[in-house]
Amino acid sequence: MTLTKSLYAGVVSACFALVAWPVPADEDDIKIVASFSILGDMVEQVVGDLATVTTIVGPDADAHVYQPSVADARAVAEADIIFVNGLGFETWSDTLISESGTEAAVHVATDGITPIKVDGETDPHAWNSLSNGVIYVTNVAAAVQKALPEHADEIGANADAYIAKLTALDTETKSKLANLPENRRTVVTAHDAFGYLADAYGLTFLAPVGIDTEAEPSAKELAALIDQLKAEGAAALFVENITSPVLVQQISEETGIAIGGRLFSDALSERGGPATSYLAMFQHNLGTLMDSLAREPAT
Known part of the structure; x- marks a missing residue:
């Protein structure tokens, strides 16, 4: 509320x-x-x-x-x-x-x-x-x-x-992401937090929720995204540290696209986590993305 x-x-x-x-x-x-x-x-x-x-x-x-x-x-x-x-x-x-x-x-x-x-x-x-x-x-x-x-x-x-x-x-980020093939450049996150990363490094990010985590997708909007992913595919799904993983898990179950890990979008991690600074956050996100996007899809 x-x-x-x-x-x-x-x-x-x-x-x-x-x-x-x-x-x-x-x-x-x-x-x-x-x-x-x-x-x-x-x-x-x-x-x-x-x-x-x-x-x-x-x-x-x-x-x-x-x-x-x-x-x-x-x-x-x-x-x-x-x-x-x-x-x-x-x-x-x-x-x-x-x-x-x-x-x-x-x-x-x-x-x-x-x-x-x-x-x-x-x-x-x-x-x-x-x-x-x-x-x-x-x-x-x-x-x-x-x-x-x-x-x-x-x-x-x-x-x-x-x-x-x-x-x-x-x-380093530009160099690593530049080598990804076109069919490994689309990913799904919980909300639209990575538009600047997408523009800067040549990726496509899709999300069931817009820029504000307080919003919720309608059943129609979620179904449309799932249909789009079934038709066009995506390299991986990612949960975020500040949002519930439920929507991403549902999308994974309905599309068969694997969850590639957790990204830090709007906040750092608590002490002892992998993203306790802005630099560490970006390094973690880059490594998590590359682990999934550079991996050959299962046949």
């Missing part, structure tokens, strides 16, 4: 009425809030130990349907800098930020990225292209350098080293 905007605003306001905000112990301690785990990791890579980074939507959590807590409201109220993804990803963030009364500067990490459309809607999952990831990092570094000019060189060096790793992985 989704709260209406007015009701949600009332909940947030009530949270602030109930909480006594402590005065920060150190006025020079820079506090940064990032809206979700992937963006939070990018920020941490850039700032190092120069700031405290708090992430609102944590690992293995779905930002599409997230409802902020009192602790989230407190973090936003006390923040000096706030980073959001933008492109309509965090439907709850505007209300949370406005109701908090925060004086923090709010920065949109996707500024400068050309968005793609899925069924007429803007796709917010821009981080699933590594070249876009470089833009995220560049935007984060610029914002933090402005807030901490005395550490601008260190922040710039952190960003440059991180961008070099992203660029190298981008080159």
Whole structure:
């Protein structure tokens, strides 16, 4: 069940009425809030130990349907800098930020990225292209350098080293996926989160659910996808870390297409998992895709 905007605003306001905000112990301690785990990791890579980074939507959590807590409201109220993804990803963030009364500067990490459309809607999952990831990092570094000019060189060096790793992985990804035959380039995931990856690396992603995990496919839409897959085929199906595997399992049972593993789409993994950073997430997804797509189909 989704709260209406007015009701949600009332909940947030009530949270602030109930909480006594402590005065920060150190006025020079820079506090940064990032809206979700992937963006939070990018920020941490850039700032190092120069700031405290708090992430609102944590690992293995779905930002599409997230409802902020009192602790989230407190973090936003006390923040000096706030980073959001933008492109309509965090439907709850505007209300949370406005109701908090925060004086923090709010920065949109996707500024400068050309968005793609899925069924007429803007796709917010821009981080699933590594070249876009470089833009995220560049935007984060610029914002933090402005807030901490005395550490601008260190922040710039952190960003440059991180961008070099992203660029190298981008080159590796293009090289590995370029060798796939055309009949091994179509895959199915739980929701439409990989449009940028598809565009960047020459793949086709199909999904029973659109860009928002809160939506559900109609029986007619699901049947049409299953019929399409029976007629045209797909190299593999993949479940996601933030969604139920039920729909993908149903598609697998009705089409005979094997489930190739689990991809991380909108969130990192918990500690000890295979995707505890943005780089590790992309490496895991690439390896999982290649394990299935490069495998010769059963005869």
